[in-house]
Amino acid sequence: MEENTKALIRLEKVGKIYKNGPVVYEALHDVDLEIMEGELVVILGPSGSGKSTLLNVVGGLDAATGGKIYFGDEEITAFNDERLGRFRAKDVGIIFQFYNLVPSLTAYENVDLMSDLGIDIMDPIDALKLVGLADKKDNFPSQMSGGQQQRIAIARAIAKKPRLLLCDEPTGALDTHTGREVLKLLQDQSRIDGRTVVMVTHNALFAEIADKVIMVKNGTIDEIIANDKPKDALELDW
């Protein structure tokens, strides 16, 4: 892989505080972080450590309560709701643990849904071919396995050719074999297409395929480990 020199994501003293009546919970505290273009980054940490919150604020799904987040040269923490929506629509692809496909739309329609955002997307069939599911284009999510659904979700995310792919426990609901296939697809996004992939997981083994591993603990970055020789996803076993 080529040496990345330019940061796609930059976080400066980012904090996130949740308030529920008298209860105040600090999910992120003074997080400083840089993610380079084309990197595959794995965020690891125990439950409640703040890794999903970190992913959410980076993707603009949630607003940070302190600090600044930059996407390239733009400060996304300064975006209003509308601009944030455009940012998510155009630059960010999101993959969820439970796929979050629209159950009443077919595989093709779930991917084609991105065209409704008014952005230029690849042909949904091509996107489905990339994940090896072109033959399932007319199937509804309920007619597919978990692994297939997750691949459709990946097709949906990559169809709009985003610069950043955010994955929240993408294999959390899958068996080892299927999970490996999904990881391979995500790894290829980084290796082949040069897309930045940020993956949140509690499975420490996934660190082996990452270019960079970020350890999160109690809402802070505990450690950042660079991995010079990432493994191929298909070599993993858990």
Next chain:
Amino acid sequence: MSKNLAKKLIRDLKENLVQFLAIFLMCFFAMFIMESLDSVVTGMGNSVDEYFTLTNFMDMSVAAEKFSKEDMSLILNLPSVKNAELRYTTNGKINIRGEEKKLEFNFIEENNISKMMLSKGTHYDKDLQGIWIDRYFAEAQGIEVGDSLSLKCDGVAFDEIVKGIIENPDHIYFKIDNTYTEPKVGEYGYAFLDSGEYPGSELHYDTIYIDLKNVSNQFNLTDNDKKEIEAVKFEIQNLFANTNVTCESKKDNGAHQSIHSDIESNETLEIVFPCLFISIALLGIVSTMTRLVLKQRTIIGTFKALGFARETVFIHYISYSVFVCLMGCVLGAVAGWYTLGAYIFDVFRLYYCNPFARLEISPRVIIVISLVLLMSALTNYLSCKGILSQRASEILRPEPPAVSGAGFIEKTFIWKKLSFASRWNVRDINRNKVRTVAGIIGVTLCTALLLTAFGMDELDKGVSKWQYTRLTPANFEIGFAPNTSYSTVYDYSRRYKGQMVEKIQTDVNKNDEKGLYYVTVMDEGNLYRFQDASGKYVGLPDSGVAVSSKVMEEMELRIGDIISFRIPGVKEKFKAKIYSVFKAPDEQGIAMKRKFFESINGEFKPNLLYTNMTVPKRYITEREEIISVFEKEEYIRAMKLKSAATDQEVYYIMIIAVMLGIVVMYNLGILSFVEKIREVATLKVLGFSTKNIRWILNQQSIIIDGIGTVIGLILGKQILVFTMSNIDYSTDYIYKISFKPYLISIMVSFILSITVNAIISSRAKTINMVEALKGVE
């Protein structure tokens, strides 16, 4: 909306078919009833207006025994009068193939006011000899232009050639004489002839038709039109103060009144029932959409996460109810037009001879549909706002369960005495206040609708019994010709052991408030009685008048007020104090004892006689002084026929009310169950038997149904009174309904609800505990 979101919408609607079908049906029924009535009302109003405008329908008429050309000049000289025409109208006979038929003759000098409208033949011309005859009668009897007709008028037989087949706006609702309670189109007719064709020795004009300068509106009179007519009426009454002259304004004309009355009654129904249905539809939208967005919480979060704008997601979810309401409204309106609307139209055509009669779409329907859509969008927006306004990450997190107990009741001693089922239900109700309130409102509206429909049916059917058993129990009513002497009527009253009554339609005033009502003067007897609002018999006061409650309401009168009224041919106005109020099914007005009337210098001139002895029908033709003989049974039959259209409307409403009940109960029941499914599954996992669980669920539905039914009965009675009191300006009822409509309403709504809940709660038996406890989606 984009194509993929549109597909999602259609598939989601299919998946939640029952809930959306309920909303669809409410809108369908609302617009079905509204459009069926509105198309008739609008078509009737506009077509009559068109007819009246085209034929320059008279603004007012003045009737007397005899008018001279000088009398007409006096009227023509009034500054507000544009034109006036003399006319003589009398009933005679026509011989058709050896059979005599009744024919109304109108001898005219001009044809510029209430003009004839030619269907076939030649236009009226003063120099043209011949007769212009009623189209409907001509068609029924096979009369053609050029035919020679054998006629008899004022005792003289003569022949005339038919010059034209015509229609005339004065005869849009035409009863040739008082022997008919409803028009019988084609059985009798009317004809126009030039005054020069009068076969008798001397023609005495008895009516002057007047066209006013500043009254341009032909059917729907403005306040200014009415004021103008009243002012001229006052001037004419003063002009002919010493003569027996009767002024009739356009709005008092029989045709005008009858059409207005039908329009009014349909307009009331057109508002009340659609309002109820739309309320239920909005309730359905609240419950269905709240549940749908809760169920699709993750999808909404995903949409937002994927970058869909908040507005796009809002529009998508608002489209559900708007689309369903639009379909329901449009299809309901179309169905209403072609079924009930067409039926009422056909019934009206039996009575009204209007060449322009048609069904018509009014802007009102378009406005109401737009309002329904707007309200549904707003209701939907408010139902979804909570979730849709949140950030993507918040929506994607499962909603924490609401922490809520049973409130203050938990701190009382009662709480400790409650069973587990009761505690569970109290807490469930407290936690789901919106759902509980929606359930109560649903049952309330259904019960109210049922009571209104069944109550209307009972009140409507009870009118003839009230009128002819309780108020005027006499078997026969004899109508006497105007100017029949008191001694003649008195002789009949002795012979037939009857009760004499004077009943005239005249102006009744209180200060500036004025109306045309019936003034009834009663001789002694027990064949014409009065009842108050509670149905108790009331006697007439000795030193004042009793007023019907409808008049009290319309003229804003109170007991103790002084009112004045006119008697045709008497210059002075009579004044009297109001002592009591009575209820009258129709012919609203004031009533007094003969003794009181005479004490204020009134001359008792009876024109009706009520008797239980049999009166031969032939008297109408044989005796000059008798113009009508009515038999009670005939009246009852006629009333039944007249109420056929209303009956049909009520039947439709009853059927719809029951169907509505089923749909609403099922919808609310299923929603409630779906929301409780996780808790039910938990109870099952903990070892509760299906029987126990069903009892818990049924207990709550009994409470909700009980509360809803009680409120529904109270509300239903109010709606019933409102509907019936506004249905027709001249009709009134004693709003005492028997236990039957109440019982039917309670039974139907309660049984429906219990049955639906029993069916739904039976699902507890087959509930898949693992699936139900898995997740929200």
